[in-house]
Amino acid sequence: MRDCASLNCPTIYGATAFSFSIGDVLTGKEATDGTSGGTPRSWSESMPHPDERVEYELWTNSNDECSPRCGEQVAFVRSFRGHAQILERGGYARFTPHYITWYCPEAFRLTRQCQSQCINHGRYCAPDREEDFGEGYEGKQVVVENLRQLCVHRVANESGLPWAWWDFAMDYKLRCSMKEKKYSKACAEEVVASLGLSLEKVLACMGDPDADADNAVLSKEQEDQIGRGSRGDVTILPTLVINDVQYRGFIKVSSELSIILAYLLFRY
Secondary structure, X not given: OOEOOOOOOOOOOOOOOOOOEHHHHHHOOOOOOOOOOOOOHHHHOOOOOOOOOEEEEEEEOOOXXXXXXXXXXXXXXXXXXXXXXXXXXXXXXXXXXXXXXXXOOHHHOOOHHHHHHEEOOOOEEOOOOOOOOOOOOOHHHHHHHHHHHHHHHHHHHHOOOOOHHHHHHHHHHHHOOOOOOOOOHHXXXXXXXXXXXXXXXXXXXXXXXXXXXXXXHHHHHHHHHOOEOOEOOOOOXXXXXXXXXXXXXXXXXXXXXXXXXXXXXXXX
């Protein structure tokens, strides 16, 4: 069991820094300095907790050259991966990745812009990072890779290895970078194979991006982007959603991890 020092748990609102392990938190054991192993009531009481699970989502993008935000997302995945895997392996949290997608109005589906940026005849689109529809990678390539990463998570989840998504996402960013002109189907499939996941199941999940038909996975993503209840629409990348509360824009590992741990403290 790794202790919270190794998880970069910060001091919360001036309270004593976390000096206990996740196991101590979940069993109610006191901190090593003799203080109660709990978070300040002012924080825990302010958090919504609709059920006993800590559920969180990361809205991200497979594109690694869109803006400085893309670099921040890569850095977050790299730094948060180990923490996320510990929490999920231990059954303390449930993680789901998401990818923003938009659609092209039917009247414009035959335009060059929609042809370049969309799959499934304009139903699912991503912007061209260079805004030059004749050069470099196209938006539709990003949509396909986003879809692949969603399917990797689904297949990993069905295989009892939901945390494998973090390995795929990080390995893909390292081995299949746009900057190195390696952002491709072939590279992605090599990463899938290296993790021992079923490529056949991933491809079956993805379906046909050229079909004039809905894609169930991406349609669900579009539905999930829409706000519900007190949660607004997801419009900014990256966005982290923890128990239905959004944290947008620049996200820090220490801050987001402390929020998740605070939910765990409240739960246990």
